[in-house]
Amino acid sequence: MNLLDQKFTPQTWPEHPETATHEGKNKFIGFWLFLAGETVLFASLFATYLALKDSVPNSEHALAADIYSLELVFIMTAILLTSSLTSVYAIYHMRNYNFKQMQLWFFITVLLGASFLALEIYEFNHYVHHYNFTFSSSAFSSAYYTLVGTHGAHVCFGLGWILALIFRNQKRGLNLYNAPKYYVASLYWHFIDVVWVFIFTVVYLMGILG
Amino acid sequence: MKKWCLFLSLLIVALILTACGEPFLSTMKPAGEVAEKQFDLLLLSTGIMVLVVVVVVIIYLIVLIRFRRKRVGEDKIPKQIEGSHKLEFIWTVIPIVLLLILAVPTLLQTFELGNVSGKEKVDKDGNRENLVVNVRANLYWWEFEYPDLGIVTSQDLVVPTDERVYFNLIASDVKHSFWVPAAGGKMDTNTDNENYFYLQFDSEKADEAGNLFYGKCAELCGPSHAYMDFKVKAVPRSEFDEWVKAMQNFEETEPTTAVAQQGKEIFENSCIGCHAVTPDNSTPANARIAPNLADFGNRTTVAGILPYTKENIKKWIQNPGDIKPGNLMYDSENFSDEELDALAEYLMSLKAQN
């Protein structure tokens, strides 16, 4: 009866392994609830950002339209959206009980996520050194770094999480104990992606267009 | 038991009757149009709410008397009633009706009391029709600037009775709230933006209150929040005009006594950096970092709270930190008694009118 010892073939593997056990179902519901809370959290950050956008102490301070560069953000968006797609592939392979392919696609997801993070660090660095746009230079910059930085911290946590799953389960394959874990990690990753779409629109597009 | 109840209810009634407060301070002794409207709302809402409480208490008492287990029998299993749509409908609709009765005047008054368009009204010469006062709240003191009259004063607000006075409110350090309970509700003084509202002081009510209303800070602002009082002198228009004229023509009289002369010298060495002694508003607001003392000789209180005596002035100058902890003047100073006397005498001689 032990979940780890149950052996499956692609034929006996349930269609929805993430909710096949009671614990899996709880995780599934619980995680969606958590994401609801996260949504409110990001909504608060967006509201603050919009309220404080371009609120700066003096006219020398950089404004939104001065600093954002669409090219870089566009590449970041493309990378993160792609990583969402690769995590969909991973879950597809999980449903088909194809452990190796699943691990591979999750690993690609991690690589894409890491390159997104690297670009974000570059972007922040650029703002700080070229525009003197630092965390404490204005209410606007504080709101910007907090919103985008909180998203970045989520990406970072997601990377650590998925990596931990990949390494922990490398040797023992897929079972009904770890399938829900993979599944909620991918849910989390999609959520991060959706938040980024909003950041792209609200912060960058609306920032550049005024 | 019954005697007890009677005694208790008599006591409560007596307490409530004494519970109207002082005419210079209480919201239940409204001294102007704004406070009266708010008081009317208080009466209306209290009436409706007492009605609700009475209905609930009647049902409650009936239930308690009729349906005690002692009465209905130890073994009785009551009928398990699911509910009653008719009853539930009734106690949904009646409260809605009661709330509507309250909501209509609430909405009307919200827009009425929030209407500050009178502030901008001008006569044919382009002069403002109504008096406008800029209130600036600071850590534990208030500044009142009359922008159209070009004068500034602190702690004692002087206003004419029987006309609307418009206020622009702002705070210079932390958030405070400007409240003259007898004249009307409060308005916050934010650090971010100006707020506007108006009050009106009734001449008859002002007489009853000795022409002097109490004002308070209603938003927690630090250790001396409780001491951030101010006073409102509500005087007839003619008297007010005289006061304005005197303030506008304010000329610092030369001290008449040697002691006062000495006080002036100390003041000019130690105090003038922060405290102005002329009432004109030519310096910008953010440079006016301490109360204006031009009309100090006519103040009603020392530091807004202490009775206006020479002893208290000396006490304040020596140890303001004991009286208003956390104030931005200083905690204590080492003036000699002679110096304190001199300063107090000088300050008490600063009068716009006698």
Place this chain on the structure above:
Amino acid sequence: MSSIAVKKGFASTVWEYLTTVDHKKIAHLYLGAGGFFFLLGGIEAMFIRIQLMKPQNNFVNEQLFNEIMTMHGTTMIFLAAMPLLFAFMNAVVPLQIGARDVAFPFLNALGFWLFFWGGIFLNLSWFLGGAPDAGWTSYASLSLRSEGHGIDFYTLGIQISGFGTLMSGINFLATIITMRAPGMSFMRMPLFTWTTFIASSLILMAFPPLTISIFFLMFDRLFGSAFFDVTMGGNTIIWEHFFWIFGHPEVYILILPAFGIFSEIIPTFSRKRLFGYSSMVFATILIGFLGFMVWAHHMFTTGLGNVANAIFAVATMAIAVPTGIKIFNWLFTMWGGSIKISVPMLYALGFIPSFVMGGVTGVMQAAAPLDYQLHDTYFIVAHFHYVIIGGVVFAILAATHFYWPKMFGKMLSEKLGYVTFAFFFVGFHMTFFVQHFLGLMGMPRRVATFLPNQGFDLYNFISSMGAFFMAIGVIVLLVNVVVTSLKKERVGNDPWQDGRTMEWALSSPPVYYNFKQIPLVRGQDTWWIEKMEGKDELTPSEPLQDIHMPNNSIIPFFIALGLFIAAFGAMYNPLNSVGDGHPMGTVVLILGLALMFGSMLVRSIRDDLGYYIPKEDIENDAKGGKVS
């Protein structure tokens, strides 16, 4: 708690509680810790009332008064009322829905330890340079200016315990969605479960804005950001909005479970099912929903404009309608019933008029122009103490007496219970009724003292005397708890005889797996139905079989401890605005976070599959072999 627990050594009992994931034990922890903070908040309240007993009193100085007043509010809301309600939710809700535990037992323990360490952190401020002093609302302009680390203790402490609350909220939501026994449809759930469900969803939606605004304040004070610094383009009104977007739902997070508790007690002691069950459920949902639409009524004097004030005034009044529905439903539950007076029922009977009085003054404040007068005066103080004490604290005291036998297997003394009630009830009305008038007479709230000759003296004195009555009531309750725990006499499954819901079908306290077989729910008031059919146990929905149980774990304790340590690091980091930062602060911050994330990693990597209780052991238990 039984003979086995007595035989166990002290150390192993402590270890058991440190590692427990059993909802019934976590309920004990919440009750103990919440009770401790309740006493602390009560002592602070006594200090406030002694200080305000006479004009210009100097019992405590102004700064200390502000700290006491701030800590009283913060402690009572975050560390006493909510945890005490969580205690009863934990003790009762899984039993009421026929579950063996909550959906996430591990998270349940983590939630408790976060709350606990957060509360300890906040209270350590007393010993480390002074407590927060800007009121429990901690409005930004004042809290940014506050000297010392008081406000930092507030932000970090509330943040940590807030994470715990959020987790508990998610946990109860998931539990109620997924763990209901067969036949327990949503519309058969006991009202306490329903109100827990709605309160938990309010927690889920209301705590993130608090988290965010507290982060802003923390960043501003400790890491140099400028959210609320007006000179840097910041805006302090943002804090007010976020605080009240959290703060208003928060009062419903408190009062809804209180409503739930009374909705259990009143039918039990009236021997009659709850009148208008579906309208009660509907009213609960409506209150929860409207609770999010009215936050700006705390800001009528902030200057949001006439339109905003008008909208929020009307929305606020609307909440009175579902609340009124509830009051009348309770009255008509008793109507035609067979009312037995007991201590819990006495609190319920005290609650109805007290809460109605608090409710109607709330409607008065909804009238925006009138609120310009009432806002930030003692009228408000009177109002929210009427709803919070008359509603929430009465419910907590009622539930303490009502559920004590279920939680500990012993009955609290009825006699002492009546004494507590008498002192507390009389003291409560004496303390707070006169405060309405103080407010109307022009006394602002949060004043460290008041000057004579303003007409405030007599009423403040009466109010302070009332506070002493309440204190006596609480002391008698403590005596009661001690006396009861020394008693030997144990109670049966249904000590009140008229229990209606499933928890009363189980032994007191229930075995650690709650149900030997998951019950089949055949209708509302499940246990009452079975009793009326002459049965003495619940109908099972499954054959007797092995039971899967979660393992105990010390990891929740360490995750929370890590955050506690990190908070000290954050407070003394080199960037803090107080200026006493130290590079070691950063190191401690990193170490604390490493402990937290490390513990989480261990949790993630180690397999935790739980264990099975063999069928035979369960049969043994049922024969009376061992209890718990």
